[in-house]
Amino acid sequence: MDKQYVEFQCLEAEQPIGNMYIGILDSDVLEYISYADVRRIELGKDNRDVEDYIGIQRELNPNREKEIGKYVNLIDATFPNSIILAISSDYAEYNPDTKMMKILYKDDIAKVLDGQHRIAGLRHYEKEARTFQCIVTIYIDMELEDQAIVFATINKEQKNVSNSLVADLYSFAESRSPQKSAHNIVRALNAKEGSPFYKRIKILGNARNKELETITQDTFVKNIINYISKDPQSDRDFYKRHKSKKLEYVRGNELNRYFLRNIFIDDTEDYIIAQIIWNFFHAVQNKWPNAWNEITPNIILNRSTGFIALMRFFKHAYLSFNKIGEIITKEQFAEIFDKIDIKEEDLNKEKYVPGSSGQGQLYRDLIEKSGLQ
Numbered sequence: 001m002d003k004q005y006v007e008f009q010c011l012e013a014e015q016p017i018g019n020m021y022i023g024i025l026d027s028d029v030l031e032y033i034s035y036a037d038v039r040r041i042e043l044g045k046d047n048r049d050v051e052d053y054i055g056i057q058r059e060l061n062p063n064r065e066k067e068i069g070k071y072v073n074l075i076d077a078t079f080p081n082s083i084i085l086a087i088s089s090d091y092a093e094y095n096p097d098t099k100m101m102k103i104l105y106k107d108d109i110a111k112v113l114d115g116q117h118r119i120a121g122l123r124h125y126e127k128e129a130r131t132f133q134c135i136v137t138i139y140i141d142m143e144l145e146d147q148a149i150v151f152a153t154i155n156k157e158q159k160n161v162s163n164s165l166v167a168d169l170y171s172f173a174e175s176r177s178p179q180k181s182a183h184n185i186v187r188a189l190n191a192k193e194g195s196p197f198y199k200r201i202k203i204l205g206n207a208r209n210k211e212l213e214t215i216t217q218d219t220f221v222k223n224i225i226n227y228i229s230k231d232p233q234s235d236r237d238f239y240k241r242h243k244s245k246k247l248e249y250v251r252g253n254e255l256n257r258y259f260l261r262n263i264f265i266d267d268t269e270d271y272i273i274a275q276i277i278w279n280f281f282h283a284v285q286n287k288w289p290n291a292w293n294e295i296t297p298n299i300i301l302n303r304s305t306g307f308i309a310l311m312r313f314f315k316h317a318y319l320s321f322n323k324i325g326e327i328i329t330k331e332q333f334a335e336i337f338d339k340i341d342i343k344e345e346d347l348n349k350e351k352y353v354p355g356s357s358g359q360g361q362l363y364r365d366l367i368e369k370s371g372l373q
Contacts, residue, residue, distance in 0.1 A: 005104055185274045339369065
């Protein structure tokens with residue numbers, strides 16, 4: 001049986017580590033020819049008591065694969081960065097005159113130096129009428145030591161993008177999305193004088209007194225989205241595909257879980273969500289004015305520990321009025337907090353330890369002392 005090859009144009013680039021070749025491959029071809037050499041422990045051949053590390057890649061993270069597998073099917077999915085491969089000259093040949101790369105179309109002949117999770121995610125790509133092409137950078141006959149150096153250098157030098165920056169960038173989107181709505185709500189609450197969050201949120205690009213800003217934009221945005229959507233990326237994708245359509249309203253148990261969703265779907269009503277949150281936290285501010293307004297290291301109410309616990313309690317407080325979609329007033333929320341006998345001096349790091357345990361304890365105390373379920 002004749003061997004099959006994949007041929008495609010490549011640019012040759014010369015760097016200190018050696019020559020590399022930059023081209024484009026269809027995702028299905030890339031997935032077929034590539035493999036990840038996962039770092040693992042094996043018993044040594046000469047001494048069964050000696051263990052050797054082999055491979056350079058980390059183990060594939062199934063959750064990351066699932067996340068990317070979902071992402072690649074969005075209407076605006078893109079991998080702008082190159083996937084890096086190492087291939088033996090037994091399987092690859094480059095013609096500098098025609099600038100064509102010829103690779104044997106065979107399973108697992110290209111080792112992935114960077115991009116294994118992207119390739120794994122592409123296994124879930126639903127082609128329909130579209131193709132998904134990827135930029136690839138290919139090294140031929142690269143020594144194992146150099147492969148390891150490339151892998152280590154890429155992962156050492158990568159800088160994680162701030163989640164608050166990601167939240168902020170959604171403001172540039174033209175189409176509607178839970179992310180954009182939540183972002184706009186947070187900015188409005190931070191900017192409006194009289195708001196319980198006035199100049200209290202760490203908004204990117206602002207050069208105010210950072211000591212007063214105790215809650216990050218990302219934390220606030222995520223806690224709003226939790227009550228709008230179970231799948232914000234799919235909602236965003238829907239609006240990008242169907243600019244003149246609306247999502248379907250939710251009912252029953254789903255509405256109780258995502259009680260702000262139908263307000264969001266009425267696409268001119270984001271101000272209602274902002275007003276409801278304003279009123280709820282106005283009641284918090286009036287209940288514990290010192291703990292909310294004072295910026296001291298030991299107080300947790302106006303920091304992420306207190307804020308996240310309060311946002312969890314917010315659901316019970318709002319639903320207790322049985323008026324989903326309506327604005328609950330400051331006075332109505334205040335009636336709930338009047339029943340809670342937690343003292344201001346107890347809202348500290350000793351009683352409510354920063355992190356999930358402290359958040360959970362405060363949330364449970366709010367539920368118990370308010371009598372809500």
